[in-house]
Amino acid sequence: MASLLRTASRTPPSLNRSLARTTRIAPVALPRRHASSTASNGSQPFFPDEPAAPIVQTEIPGPKSKTAIERLQKVFDTRSLNMMADYSRSYGNYIADLDGNVLLDVYAQIASIPVGYNNPTLQLAATSPEMASAIINRPALGNFPQHDWADILETGILSVAPKGLDQVFTGQSGSDANELAYKAAFMWKRQQQRGGANVDFTEQEIASSMVNQSPGAPDLSIMSFKSGFHGRLFGSLSTTRSKPIHKLDIPAFDWPQAPFPVLQYPLDQFATENAAEEQRCLAETERLITEWHAPPAAMVIEPIQSEGGDNHASPTFFRGLRALATKHDILFIVDEVQTGVGATGKFWAHEHWGLDTPPDMVTFSKKAQTAGYYFGNNDLRPNKPYRQFNTWMGDPARAILFRAIIHEINRLDLVRSTAATGAYLHDGLARLADKFPGEIQNLRGKGQGTFIAWDSDRRDEVLRKAKGVGVNIGGSGERAVRLRPMLVFQKHHADLLLERLEAIFKS
Amino acid sequence: MASLLRTASRTPPSLNRSLARTTRIAPVALPRRHASSTASNGSQPFFPDEPAAPIVQTEIPGPKSKTAIERLQKVFDTRSLNMMADYSRSYGNYIADLDGNVLLDVYAQIASIPVGYNNPTLQLAATSPEMASAIINRPALGNFPQHDWADILETGILSVAPKGLDQVFTGQSGSDANELAYKAAFMWKRQQQRGGANVDFTEQEIASSMVNQSPGAPDLSIMSFKSGFHGRLFGSLSTTRSKPIHKLDIPAFDWPQAPFPVLQYPLDQFATENAAEEQRCLAETERLITEWHAPPAAMVIEPIQSEGGDNHASPTFFRGLRALATKHDILFIVDEVQTGVGATGKFWAHEHWGLDTPPDMVTFSKKAQTAGYYFGNNDLRPNKPYRQFNTWMGDPARAILFRAIIHEINRLDLVRSTAATGAYLHDGLARLADKFPGEIQNLRGKGQGTFIAWDSDRRDEVLRKAKGVGVNIGGSGERAVRLRPMLVFQKHHADLLLERLEAIFKS
Structure with a gap:
């Protein structure tokens, strides 16, 4: 350090x-x-030793x-x-390379770095004897969990569990987390169809499952939404609907795709049209639930469609989906792999919806630096052991790290900070959009922390030019610029970003 | 320490x-x-401070x-x-619990601990600044690899690459590794059908892929073998054919299952019958390749079917499969998730086969403590970027650990040691089988290092009693006892194990 x-x-x-x-x-x-101006807007910098500004040397x-x-x-x-990175020289919000360039990073490893490069608090956790043991004595958690696994979960992963969900199944990636949740949904639905946990499998189910045929391998589905992204393994990819490059040449399950609202911006000018669009999508969703040839056991949705281009919908729409899931007795899975862990100004993005009934499962990964799904209903534990199981079932080392991340988020009050910084950044971007309406179209993410995006006709050029002025920004969908800064991104970083964007737009 | x-x-x-x-x-x-007798058969103990024998206190x-x-x-x-474990008190071949019990562990986290609990060499790697950085600055490897990623791969994962394979795609678990390999196979096969890397996707392919329909989501398959296990995600589970409990209630692809030879033991008494059985399986495999409605892009097979009950086949059979794959222009994927990294007395189990042409892909995980697949053919790199991609694409922390594991294996010559210890253990078990023919049936794994198993009519009772005398043993399939000791398992451990087994059989 x-x-x-x-x-x-x-x-x-x-x-x-x-x-x-x-x-x-x-x-x-x-x-x-000048360096002295870096925190001129009043907030104390979380990383006082960060570079005062990006450095571009080559x-x-x-x-x-x-x-x-x-x-x-x-x-x-x-x-x-x-960009090839030199993480030993990266710090806080800044990513370094081998050539002396140090960029303000508002992409953060595809939204996966929570509290800054080489964060000293995480450094302590990473060099603890507990971490060393977790690295070298990796257990098969389902069979031989370590004696303090409950403690690690309770003081870490479960301390931030979404309201109403008090159990967890740990995994290794966002795709993995979603597929585990889908499996839980299929087992739950078949148990319900079978008549309960005590009704045993039939001989026919047992035999047909081994040759991948119904009823043992049932003709059920997971419903997802147009432009959604849920991963790239075979089951999760069957629910991913973002881009052909993700899906081409890979066999897929014939599962239903519901429409996701296409909202018009600015929202306040299109309130009526957008409400109608959301109602249309809800109606079509209900039609698909009841009519699709392979009935869904669950629907899965992102609070903000991230890879698909940062597509938003209103809390009303999401409450409508929750109601449809309850009405038709299917599960409501919220994929918070990219939205989770603070970036939207709430710890979980679905907290913005004001749900009366919580989601049935919430999946997480990325900023959690580990993965899995939360659930609250005991019926989502399969009726027999070894049905939901694999060798590692996650990684205690990553669970220990997530606990340190949570402590750092709490210590620095980073969710609230992100809400405030996001509002400040959104205001600045709205001003830029007024000044350069061709450059910033459909600005979105107001009130969603720093989870902000806009459309641009010359998106790839903007991203390239941003590197030249010392900012690492990512894109998503066909033409969205998406901001995914870390939770330690502050107003002085927002100023740096806004200045650089303005310079690019002027060029 | x-x-x-x-x-x-x-x-x-x-x-x-x-x-x-x-x-x-x-x-x-x-x-x-007595403690003094622990290494009485001549070999120096790798862990001189290990307990002299198991301790069972409760x-x-x-x-x-x-x-x-x-x-x-x-x-x-x-x-x-x-068993709930206390890893802080586990050491070498011994796993401890909270109640003062310390068991000789010949299951080793489902075959996943390579060089002993709290191995001092791994401890050094786990507490290095390089490891701390890898833990807290986890990169999105496909976008922002760390500057020394080539070095980590070349001095680690690639230094043990199977002959003929010089590239790697990294992943996170055995299931993940297999699915990534399957995706590579599908992209390769479709590229071949399309007429090469430069032939672009058709509009129809692009559109149909987004709704999970052919031709964009093609009607191709992966062929696997009866009783094989390749993981539990949706694609890998579709190739898993071990037990109904793995598959029940989960939708699956309609992919073909070829027969795996059912050999009779002892092998030398059934040479003719076993050769005929293998020929039968090869013929049926060829029939399925040519006739299955969804043609296979690849076949996947374990060198020894592990979860399915430790089922073996001869090198002739595997060479026959390699020839069939070449003849019918499909890929030959060898799943070394459980057999890899030394346990069979070769670093990779398929080295026992004497192949003229290497496998097209070899998948690994478990003892590697990381995961992925090796390949050698440049055509297995998809024709465009972002087709084979995900956020993390593995974990540098785990790749750094695998490098330390490889160094420890080389330093202590553990593959050769495992071959010798395995031969010694097999001889001892063969003597026990003569004495207790009802207890040890179909002893198998001769010449395969410590990758040894047998069948038992009272398997679960034997495993339970083994714990009572201080040995942690695992089962597989319906009635197999499988030994999966670490690579640091030595002859004096074999003596302890044999004595305890004999005592159980006498009881």
Whole structure:
């Protein structure tokens, strides 16, 4: 840590020099900033030793990165590589590379870094004897859990369980979490159809299951929504509807796709049209539940469709879905893999909906740095052991890390901070949208923390230029710019981001 | 570490006392052993401070474990719990619990602990600054790999790549590794059908993929073998054919199941019958490849069917499968999730086959403590980026650990040691089988390191009694006892195991 902090504070924020060296992209004029202005809007910085501003010393990738990428390419597919990082020199909101570039990171490993690179609190957790044991003595959790597993869960993962959900099944990735939830839903639904937990499987079910045929392998489905993303394993990919590149050439289950509302912006100008659109989607959803040839055991939905382009719907719509699920006796699974853990200004995004009845399952991953699903209903524990099971069932090392993340979020009050920073950032973006209406279209995410996005006709160019001025931003869907900063992103970072966006728009 | 070593060496190997306290199970008479005899057969112990013998102080679970299990049960399904462990007191080949019991562990977290609990070499790797960074700065490897990712792969995972395979795609679990391999196979096969990497997707493919229909979601399959196990996610579960409890109530793809040879033992007495059985299975496999309504893009097989009951086939059979795959232009995927990393006396079990052409992909997990698949053919890199992709694409922390495991295996020559210990153990079991033919039926795994199993009509009772005399053993299939000791299991451990088995058989 010590050497890293020295490195970070030693590096001069020499933006002018760095911009002059950005050879690939036409220079963008930026206002001069000084280190002393970084926290000028009043909030105390969570990382006082962060660079005062991004540092761009070479084109990206620079020469050292190019050499490293060439080497990696021989053994590992690098065609999706965005930037080769040097994490030993990354700190807080800033990601560093091998060529001396240090970028403000508002993409954060596809929304997965919660509390900053090399966060000192996490560093302590990562170097604890407990962590070392979890790394080297990895248990098969279902068979041989460690004696303090209940404690790790209760003081960590379960301490932030969504209201109404008090149990957890741990997994390893967002896709995995969703598939485990789907399996729980299928077992629950078949148990219900069979007449309860005490009714045993028939001989026919047992025999047919082994040859992948109904009724043992039932003709049931999981309903998902157009443009949704739920992962890329075979079951989760069958519910993913974001882009063809995710799905082409992969066999899929014939499961139903309900429409997701396509809202018009600004919301206050299209209130009537948007309400009608949501009603249309609810009606079609109900039709599919009752008429699809393979009836759904559950529906799965993201609070904000993230990979699909940051598509929002109103709390009314989500409450409507919850009601439909209850009415037709199917489960309501909320996929909070990308929205969860604070980024929307609530710990879980579905808290914005004001549900009377909680979701049946909530899945998590990404910022949790581990994965799994929460549930509250004992009937979602299958009627026999070993039905929901695998060797590792998660990773205690990652569960211990999530506990440290939760403590850091609480210590710094990061969910509230994110709500405030998000409001400030959204205001700034709204001003920019007024000034550059062609550049920021359909600005969305108001009141949703820093979970903000907009559409752009030259999205890929904007993302490229952003790197040239020291900001790492991601896209989603066909033409959305999505902001996914960490929970330690503050108003002074928002200022840096807004200035740079304005400079790009002017260029 | 220090306190743990003290604890281990301080504990007296007071077997007589411990057996007297084993209240659930009728006492089993054991020969007296002394600490000094632990390495009496000549080999130097890898863990000199291990207990000299198992220690059983209470019934298992004992009172403290019962309390802990009760607490865990409220938030986490414990019905598959075998034993609650205290890893801080586990060491080498011995697993400890909360009640002072320390068992010789020949199950090793379902074959997943490679080089002993609290292995000092792994402890060093786990407490390195590199590991801490990997834990707290987890990258999205496909987008933002760390600058030393090539080095970590080349000096670790790729340094043990099977012959002919020089690239890797990293994942998180065995199921995940298999599904990633299946996806690579489907993309490869469709590319071939389409006419090469440069032929673009049709509009029809793009549109149909988004609604889970052919041709975009093609009617292709993965062929697997009866009694095989390849995981429990939706695609991998569709290839799993081990037990109904794994499959019941979960929708599955209509993929073909080829027969796996059912060999008769002892092998030398049934050479003709077994050869005919294997020929029958090869013929039926070829028929399915050519006639199944959804043609296979690949076949997947375990070198030894592990979860399905430790079913073996001869190298001739596997060479026959490789030839069939080549002849019919489908891929040959070898699932080494359980057999890989040394346990069979070769680093990869398929090295026993003497293949002329390597497998197209080899999947790994478990003892590697990370997961993924190896491949050698550049055509298995999809023709566009982001087709084979997910957020994390593995975990550098686990890749760093695997590198340390590989170094430890090399340092102690553990693959050769396992081959020798396995031969010694098999001889001892063969003698026991002669003496107790009803207890040890169909002994198998000769020449396969410590990857040994047998059938037993009272399997579950034997496993229960084994705990009572201080040995943790696992089962598989309907009635197999499977041994899955670590690579640091030595002849003096084999002696302890054989003595205890004999005592159980006599009881």
